[in-house]
Amino acid sequence: MFIEEAAGQMTSIVLDPAESGRKNGLRDGYAEGYLRGRASYIVSQPRPAFPVRKVKVLYVSSGKGFPYSPLDEAVSSTLRTLTTELIAAVPGDPISDLAAQHKPDLLLALDGLELPVEQLNAVRAMGIPTAVWFTDDPYYTDLTIPLSAHYDYVFTLERNCVEPYRAAGCSQVHYLPFAAFPEHYRPTLIPSPHRRNLSFIGSAYWNRVIYLQPVLPALMEQGLLINGIWWDRLPEFPAYADRIELGKWMGPVETSEVYSGSKIVLNLHRSPSEEYVNNNKAGIPAASPNPRTFEISACATLQLVDARDDLTSFYRPGVEIETFSSPEELVDKVRYYLTHEEERREIALRALDRTLRDHTYANRLDQLMSVIFG
Structure with a gap:
């Protein structure tokens, strides 16, 4: 409400708390709605399509359960959209038997710490290329560096691990950070329940x-x-x-x-x-x-x-x-x-x-x- 003082004196304005709350609510509501609307528009925009390769991939998950399982889901779900066939396995499966049965063009392991080296070597003996995407570099390199030489291709999410893996005997080492999986991580297009x-x-x-x-x-x-x-x-x-x-x-x-x-x-x-x-x-x-x-x-x-x-x-x-x-x-x-x-x-x-x-x-x-x- 407005309070006018005697003529010739300064006029002060006192805002009623209810009115202040209403204005702040309108302001915050507009800002929130604008953010959600813009985010919705960005999410809806078409993105470049990636090629579907005519390859068959045997994907061996980390086998570690949560919190690694969302990473496994992100990788396996995405691979299904980029290949003509995906065979999903866990480290405890008879990996070499699956490879002999399906004859994949590639074995890709996530993390690789639970996959027995004997199974991996048997797959390589069939002439099937093998690759690993290490999940926790550089934190567990005492364990992953000895494993790296058992793969034809090593992908690491840490730039500083490229040379140590090459020095361990793997000639094909590539820097490949993780990413976002939009099925998991995306803006809520209505106000989030967590504010x-x-x-x-x-x-x-x-x-x-x-x-x-x-x-x-x-x-x-x-x-x-x-x-x-x-x-x-x-x-x-x-x-x-x-x-x-x-x-x-x-x-x-x-x-x-x-x-x-x-x-x-x-x-x-x-x-x-x-x-x-x-x-x-x-x-x-x-x-x-x-x-x-x-x-x-x-x-x-x-x-x-x-x-x-x-x-x-x-x-x-x-x-x-x-x-x-x-x-x-x-x-x-x-x-x-x-x-x-x-x-x-x-x-x-x-x-x-x-x-x-x-x-x-x-x-x-x-x-x-x-x-x-x-």
Whole structure:
């Protein structure tokens, strides 16, 4: 309501709380509707079609269950659209018998740690090319480097692992990061059931705890909510227990809804040098973005990520993604983008468009098969 003071004096305006709430609601509703509408338009746009190759692929999944099973689904589902025939198997199956029966043009293993080397060698003895796509480089290279020489082709999601695999005896080693699977990770085209200012989904590796601890109160003031395991190791956990959902592995659909319903999603990479959780005695550093980088971007939300060296090969910082290099910069950018709706929205939408154009599993598997089949 308006209050006019005596003539000749300043006029002050006091906004009724109900009116203020209505205006804020209209503003927020418009912004949300505009974002969803633009995202829907981007999702609906035709994308380049990839060739269907006249090849038969024997695909051996990781065999590890969740959280690897969504990766297996992404790879196998996409391969079915790019090949004339896919034979799906798990590491415990009689792989060499399946190869002898179906005579595939390629055996492709995801992760490969559960696939017996004897079975793999028997397939190679039949003259069938073999390939592996390692899922966790460089964190378990003590295990994967000895395996790499048993494959004709090695694909790694870490740029810094290419040379170590070549040195181990595999001549065909290629850098191939993971991607987004749009069947799992996509923007909700109606308001998400999860509405948040700021989200982080992931395990409390010690490097994350140490990095976030000094600025955790400031992030909590901005509405941070965390989902993941081990966060009770955080000394301040009791004070923030209502803001941290502890011990829950979120499936891809629920994760996607949280990403899509968050104004900002944090992405802080794990460290390649935490000895008690890694098998990386060679100390191979990590330069490449994690799979979460592409999955968050596919949900039309602003991603704040600690900058890895090779990130700019995939997204333009400040245009399609936003980075930070210190805890203080992280807090500053959270505060900035929570008060600059239009800039935040445009970066998120450009990230969605770039991801659907360049960073899906169809892109990656077409590249893989181009290497092998030409």
